[in-house]
Amino acid sequence: MSNAVREGVLPIAEAHPWRFTTREPTPLARLFDNKTFLVVMCLTPAVGLLVVFLTYPLGLGLWLAFTDAKIGRSGVFVGLDNFDSLFHDRIFWLSVTNTLFYTAAATVGKFGLGLWLALLLNHNIPFKSLIRAIVLIPWIVPTVLSAIAFWWIYDPQFSIISYLLKAMGIIDYNIDFLGTPWHARLALVAANIWRGIPFVAISLLAGLQTISPSLYEAAMLDGASSWARFRYVTLPMLMPVLSVVLTFSVLFTFTDFQLVYAITRGGPANATHLMATLAFQRGIPGGQLGEGAAIAMAMIPFLVAATLFSYFGLARRRWQQGEADE
Amino acid sequence: MSKSSDQPGAPLGWESLPRKIVTVYTPLILFIIVLLFPFYWMTITTLKPNNELYNYKDFNPLWVHSPTLANVKKLLFDTDYPQWLMTTMGVAAAATIISVISSVLAAYALQRLRFRGSNWVGLAIYLAYLVPPSILFIPLATMVFQLGLFDTPWALILTYPTFLIPFCTWLLIGYFKSIPYELEECALIDGASRLQILRRITLPLAVPGLISAGIFAFTLSWNEFIYALAFIQSSEKKTVPVAVLTQLVQGDDYQWGALMAGALFGSIPVALLYSFFVEYYVSSLTGAVKE
Numbered sequence: 001m002s003n004a005v006r007e008g009v010l011p012i013a014e015a016h017p018w019r020f021t022t023r024e025p026t027p028l029a030r031l032f033d034n035k036t037f038l039v040v041m042c043l044t045p046a047v048g049l050l051v052v053f054l055t056y057p058l059g060l061g062l063w064l065a066f067t068d069a070k071i072g073r074s075g076v077f078v079g080l081d082n083f084d085s086l087f088h089d090r091i092f093w094l095s096v097t098n099t100l101f102y103t104a105a106a107t108v109g110k111f112g113l114g115l116w117l118a119l120l121l122n123h124n125i126p127f128k129s130l131i132r133a134i135v136l137i138p139w140i141v142p143t144v145l146s147a148i149a150f151w152w153i154y155d156p157q158f159s160i161i162s163y164l165l166k167a168m169g170i171i172d173y174n175i176d177f178l179g180t181p182w183h184a185r186l187a188l189v190a191a192n193i194w195r196g197i198p199f200v201a202i203s204l205l206a207g208l209q210t211i212s213p214s215l216y217e218a219a220m221l222d223g224a225s226s227w228a229r230f231r232y233v234t235l236p237m238l239m240p241v242l243s244v245v246l247t248f249s250v251l252f253t254f255t256d257f258q259l260v261y262a263i264t265r266g267g268p269a270n271a272t273h274l275m276a277t278l279a280f281q282r283g284i285p286g287g288q289l290g291e292g293a294a295i296a297m298a299m300i301p302f303l304v305a306a307t308l309f310s311y312f313g314l315a316r317r318r319w320q321q322g323e324a325d326e
Numbered sequence: 327m328s329k330s331s332d333q334p335g336a337p338l339g340w341e342s343l344p345r346k347i348v349t350v351y352t353p354l355i356l357f358i359i360v361l362l363f364p365f366y367w368m369t370i371t372t373l374k375p376n377n378e379l380y381n382y383k384d385f386n387p388l389w390v391h392s393p394t395l396a397n398v399k400k401l402l403f404d405t406d407y408p409q410w411l412m413t414t415m416g417v418a419a420a421a422t423i424i425s426v427i428s429s430v431l432a433a434y435a436l437q438r439l440r441f442r443g444s445n446w447v448g449l450a451i452y453l454a455y456l457v458p459p460s461i462l463f464i465p466l467a468t469m470v471f472q473l474g475l476f477d478t479p480w481a482l483i484l485t486y487p488t489f490l491i492p493f494c495t496w497l498l499i500g501y502f503k504s505i506p507y508e509l510e511e512c513a514l515i516d517g518a519s520r521l522q523i524l525r526r527i528t529l530p531l532a533v534p535g536l537i538s539a540g541i542f543a544f545t546l547s548w549n550e551f552i553y554a555l556a557f558i559q560s561s562e563k564k565t566v567p568v569a570v571l572t573q574l575v576q577g578d579d580y581q582w583g584a585l586m587a588g589a590l591f592g593s594i595p596v597a598l599l600y601s602f603f604v605e606y607y608v609s610s611l612t613g614a615v616k617e
Contacts, residue, residue, distance in 0.1 A: 032521050035439060042435035043447065045428035046491050050454050053466065054488040058457065061465035069468070113357075120354045123346075131358065133604045138361050140600045140607070142549040144567040145589035149364040152371065152582050160367060163382055197361065202611055255458035258551045262571055276460035276552075283464045284556050296461040307456050 064293035071287040082294035092295065095273040099299075102189060102274060103254045109193035110249060111242075114200025119234075121201065122208045132202065139198040147262035150191040154178050154263065181271035184264050188272060191259055200245060207241030208234070243309065251306045255299060275299050365593070371586035372397050379583060397583035398591075405573065406562050407588065414565040415595075417479050418547035421486035425543045426536065428487065429494035434524055436495070437502040438510065448499070455492035462488070463556045470557050481557040482565070486547045493546070494539040497610055501535030502528065538610035541603050545596050566592040 031037055065082055069075030086092045121132060138146060153160055154177035162174040177187045211234065219229045235242075257276040260266065266273035266281060273281070275295055283292020371379065373393040378385045385391050401407050435441070436448045466485055467476075475481040505528060513523045529536070554565040561573055570588040574581065600607060 029519055033519050035441065035520075038520050039435050039439050039441045042431035042439070045424075046432035046451070046495060047447070049424075049428060049484070049487045050451070050491060053469075053485050054454055054457060054462065057462050057465035057469060060469065061461065064465055064468070074468075116353070117357050120350055120357070123350050125350065125354070129604075131354070132608065133601075134358060135361060136604075136607065136611075137365065137597065137600070140545060140596055141365075141593040142551070142567045142596065144549075144551050144571055145592045146364055148570065148585055148589045149368045152586065153364065153367060155582075158380060158382065158387075158582075160387060163387055194361070194364070197357075199611070202608060251456060251458065255460040257460045258567075261551075261555075279460070279464065280552070280556070284467065289464055289468060293464045296464055299461055303456065303458070303461075307453065 061293045062297060064290055065297040066294075067290045069289040069293075071284075071289060075290050078290070082291050083298075086291070086294060086298070091270050091273065092278065094270065095275050095278040095295075096298075098185065098272060099254060099274045099276075101185065102192070102256070103250060105186075105189045106192040106196065106253050107246070107250055109189065110196035110200050110253075111246065113193065114197045115204055117197060117201040118204035118208055121205050132205070136198045136202055138195055139202075143195060143258045144262045146195065147191060147259050150187075150194075150259075151178075151263045154187050178264055179268060181268065184268060184272045188260055188263060191263060192253060192256065195259065196249060196253070200249060203241060203245045204238065207238045211237045247306050247309050251303060254302055254306070365590075368586045368590045368593075371582055372590050374583060376583065397587040400581075400584050401574075401587045401591065405584075405588075406569070407566075407591070409562050410564055410566045410569040410573075411591075411595075413479065413563055414548060414567075414592075417482045417486070417565060418544050420479075420483045421490060421547045422540055422543040424483065425487045425490035425494055426539050429491050429498055429539060430529070430532075430536070432491070432495045433498035433502055434528065437499045438507075438524075438528065439520075451492050451495050455489065455496070457488075459489060459550075459552050463552050466553070467556050476557060477559045477563060479563065482547075482550075482554055485553050485557070486550060489550075490543045490546060494543055497539050497542070498532065498535050501532045501538075505531045534606065534609075537603065538606045541599055541606055542610050545599065545607075548596050 032041075064075070066077055066079060067075030068078045068081070117135065121128065121135070125131065152158075156174060156176050156179060159174065159177060161177075162171070165171045165175070176183060178184045215233050215237070216229055219233050224232065255276050256274060257280065260272060260274050260277045261280070264272045266277050270278075275298065279292045279295035281292075282288045282295065286292070370388070370390055373390045373395075375392060375394045375396065378391060432451065436444050436451075470476050470481045470485070475484070509527055509531070510523050513527050518526070548565075549567065550565070551567050554568045555572075558564050558568065561569070564573065566588075570585065570592055574585050574588050
């Protein structure tokens with residue numbers, strides 16, 4: 001530190017003469033400060049990829065559904081022929097009812113058990129974060145690989161479930177899990193529930209943790225029973241998160257492909273085909289691209305319904321948080 | 327649902343230990359056992375020699391009596407498994423890099439540059455997340471064929487961003503929202519250009535978000551199945567999930583030991599990644615739902 005400063009004298013002489021030194025920005029730098037240009041630059045990669053590989057294929061799929069395209073040859077417009085033949089196709093209608101049953105049963109199971117698990121995890125328990133981490137594992141590992149494990153668990157001869165039930169003396173024969181239509185459907189639903197519980201539980205747990213304990217205290221002072229507290233405090237407060245998670249879950253269960261393809265491949269005798277697996281079977285190995293696309297497009301009305309549900313769920317959440325609707 | 331007695335209002339309520347054991351610990355332990363059992367079964371089956379694998383009378387199937395690495399050895403040396411692992415890793419890494427870069431730019435534009443119509447673009451990207459791969463794979467297959475990408479890794483690297491970008495963009499918008507706008511205004515007054523602000527201020531502060539987006543995108547690409555099944559034909563170019571299912575299952579004679587080894591080794595990389603970044607996974611999962 002210089003003497004001048006220490007003695008309280010301003011070091012005027014030492015100051016650099018003031019010069020106008022701001023460099024002229026290069027044209028390129030000025031271009032990047034142009035907001036319109038910057039917005040376009042930033043959005044181009046994401047929007048470009050999405051338009052080329054998502055929006056365009058969506059339109060192309062719609063077109064293919066009205067053509068008789070096959071692998072290796074582009075089809076010609078055939079109007080509603082594909083839908084007409086699907087309308088009289090018993091396997092197609094079976095796949096529709098299968099998909100609806102699969103979605104409904106798996107969603108009820110996932111949300112019932114997932115909510116229960118979330119409520120359990122919301123307690124003061126030791127090793128909470130470790131348990132939470134363990135619970136998420138089924139959701140992290142590749143679905144197909146855990147599905148293969150289920151395939152082995154459902155083996156007609158060496159199923160560990162049959163073994164355990166026999167050891168406990170409940171049954172005295174091996175259950176043929178994948179051999180009969182209803183056994184196979186329920187086995188797939190069970191595997192899907194297993195796969196879906198972690199996502200539901202952890203998301204709902206996050207929702208539960210945002211509920212202020214003072215609400216429960218107030219309810220308890222008012223003499224609310226535990227059921228009343230659940231019904232009139234927990235559920236309404238959880239509704240916004242629940243509706244979003246439910247939408248995603250329904251959407252991805254409805255369009256599920258991996259579990260069924262890995263465990264039964266639609267068998268026995270096409271009894272467990274979902275719309276997605278039937279579309280794949282007809283479209284790619286079967287080569288009937290037009291028909292496959294028509295089956296895939298038939299899923300869209302259901303997806304739109306689920307999306308609208310999500311949209312209104314989100315809007316309601318903003319309102320509940322006291323934020324303005326954007 | 328009768329579990330309502332276990333509310334977080336517990337401090338006011340009374341929860342004796344025996345009661346808690348019945349209503350909390352027992353169901354929780356059952357949940358954990360059921361959720362983890364398939365992985366235990368996978369591991370056990372991998373380590374079993376063939377004579378134990380199919381003999382439940384003399385050996386308790388829930389335990390390995392003479393563990394062997396024969397299945398693992400067979401998997402690693404008699405199949406293309408190492409090749410599949412490398413392919414999967416390469417595809418997942420490339421798709422992740424492309425998606426995260428595009429998503430950062432898009433999220434920055436949508437959340438920070440705030441142009442007219444940015445809400446609509448944001449909504450469109452959100453809707454893109456709701457379009458499932460199972461309705462896109464047929465038209466995409468014809469596109470991939472026409473572009474000459476069929477049976478190349480590029481078919482996957484270019485199509486995975488369709489489900490990664492919407493997810494990452496929404497995740498990052500959430501992170502950018504949490505960074506005070508004042509910091510950027512200060513920099514703007516100090517004469518920083520918009521790109522400098524993004525590079526020097528916003529991005530360093532959004533690093534946790536970038537890590538979340540990156541590991542999530544990597545996991546989702548690793549786990550992807552239907553595109554990899556439809557667009558890749560030759561064995562050595564397949565990704566692990568597809569290859570285990572299509573290459574290790576031959577005819578009706580399932581080699582359960584090798585199959586389970588394949589499933590186990592395909593799960594371990596993501597499980598490892600997960601164990602290092604658990605908090606990021608949990609926060610991005612719950613954050614994505616809450617956004």
